[in-house]
Amino acid sequence: MFIIQVGSMRGTLVLICQALLWPAVSALFRVEVEERAYEAEIHRDINLGCRFSTVKTNTDLSVIWRRVEPKPDVDVYRLERGRVNHNYTSAVFKERAQLIQDLLNNNRAVLRLTKLRIKDSGTYQCIVKYGDEGDYKHVTLNVTAPYSPIQKTVRQTGRDEVELSCETKGYPSPQVIWSDGQNTKLTERINSSTRFTDEDLINVLSKLMVKRDLVNNYTCAFLMKGEIRKTATFSIPDEISPDGSNQSYVWIGAVVVVLLAIAFASVVLHMRKNGQKTRRNESTKCCLPLPLPSPATNADSLMTVDENRPDTCGTILEEKDNL
Template sequence: MVMFIQQEVMKGPLVLMCQALLCLAVSGLFTVDVEQKSYESELHGEVKLVCLFSQVKSLSDLLVIWDKVEPLPEINVYRYERGKEKQNYTNVVFRDRAQLIHEQLSQSRAVLHLKKLRIKDSGTYQCVVKYQQDDVDYKHITLSVTALNTPIKKSLRKTEVEDEVELSCEFAGYPLAEVLWSDGQTVNLTEKSSKSTHVTDEDLINITSRLTVRRDLVRNYTCSFLTEGKVRQTTTFIIPHEIPAGSSHHYVWIGSVIVVLLVIVFIFIIYRKRKNGQKDKRSKSLKCPPPFPQTTANNDCLLTIYENTPHPCDITREEHAEKLQTLRDALTQRYSQPITDTEMKTRLLSYCSNVLPHVLQLREGQAVNISSIFPDKRQTVLLLGKPGSGKTTTAQILSSCWAQSLSIDPWNIKELQLVVSVDCRGANSEFFKLVRCNIPKETPLDVSDIKEMLLGSADCLVILDGYKEGNRDLDETLGMFLKERQTCRILVMSHPGECPGLENKVGTVLNLIHKSDDKSET
């Protein structure tokens, strides 16, 4: 019994010595770790996968291997050995797209830089680092490549049933998105829709969803695409406003009645002006309205005159067209001077794909398609944003896109005859004088010419950048213009709280979220 106790006492120091030696050996092991276990990046973008390893004395004895191990088959991505890249190791799939950042090896970082990302780049990557003969370790990193910002393609067509119309929205993205249909009363209509899918050449999942509705109901229908429970893209159909002309015989008689009513109102206005012997100075452009087909020479001019003072038309159609072309040429030259078409195309693609979809929201905070900032005819859109949120950049993108001959045009803005960008910061004059100040001085047009064109039938867009309510002359003349314009579209850009009057009047109010605000929310 005594001998057993002595043996046990002798074992204690031996165990402690072995444990100490084991700890020393483990602390001296060569290890590999990761900066983060998973990454997510956009299609056609780039990403840097970071692998950390124990400090080494010489990079010439270092071996770094990156492979994509899942899903099978395994693909060789990059191999760095004895200070050099092994080009024959890289699979053709990653050739010219995968690169190890050599400068960071001295900081014990094996960073794999992947460019021009594809959907099939998603998967598990293995980082193996070996030093000299026996020191080796590895770690796995997951990469997810997504495509969530593709704009929705919307279309509308007649059906065999005369009082119905089919709404269609198409979205190509990754991963697979869920489709949600709702009406203006937030009623879920998804179960009444149909859906078809196919995979594109870029491995995107193309979804086309269709919903049949009655064409005689005045209602909005919204199609949304969601992934992971978040709305990624959305578009709205306004029925029957968006039904193409001639697609329904039911509205022919309605249009006829409206035309007759307008003629009666117009005759009544002319009668009152002649009776009172007063001339409306704000209706100067109506002296020479655009001629209608098959009009006679005696009807070319409508007289809005004093009782005994004739006022013949001094501006012909040809002169009006020449002035419109003069203004178009001057604005086109001004907006296309700073950058080339190639630079503009790159900038437009980046802004519309990577910036605007992430910062543009409805007033209620919901995500909205970038096409929402483009007003319809005779519509006003108010875009609010803090300083630095990108309002002026958006104005420059719109005017440059109109002025330059690009194949990319997400707003179809090149269809417009004019786009006028107006800097309203510090403005203290009436509206039309302010517009004239933002047109090149050498342009042979005066304030009355500008007023006539903007109040007329030319399809144009006026962008008011930095507008702030409070200047009486500007506010009153702008209000008159908004009432009297025929077709002109208005995009007003302002800081939150600086246009309370417009916020209550316009139908569409959007917000540009500042990047710092976006980060604080997340």
């Protein structure tokens, strides 16, 4: 059967030939994955590998690694006939993706990804071509982040109840379970919320309201794939502050004490300055010169003037000598 299109007969024949010959080519040149699925932690490095049929020389060898899921497709690394081509490489991978070219001699196309991010997760395609022959396979990568230590908080909301909260972050999203000292599940009573961080981690905050005067233990647990990864236990009422107040009151009290100390110091300094000023004025009065005697002035009058000098002058002079 012949398919003829006016003006494009040659192109149509080429497509028909490729479709007919591709199974035969694939049978001659094969690509196989070293592992179908990979898992690694954030900020770590990983090697994704595939093997290909033996070739005579690497000069005509082309290796293309692409991430095809999630959409849109992006180029991760491209080696075309022995030469690196970054013209199509995504900026996300340009500085973090490298093909280990020494392993090409062992018929291995190994892609090395460094400083992994959560968004690196997905399906990758390994395409290897040699001349006119080629084949490809897919591998999956799952980037995770271990959950951080749980931050516990006990907050009084009223006279009879307190709020217990557990907070942690990681990836992927965990399952949160609360239970009491009798291992009774309290999941229906909890209030949990999530938000994404700058690194695409999931911050989980889970809260539970309990009676403050009921002696019991309460445990929050974070599960991943059915396995408990993090737990924290509250002992009530032991972990409730004795006065039932928040730590904010402690800070308020500290601020008040500091302000009182500053005010007291200001008053003392002000009193000292006023005292020094008073003594300085009195000293000035004492230092006024005696009137010069006139020819008519007799010795008795001079003695009378000296006797009328204020007594404080001698005291001030003595204080100066002591200083």
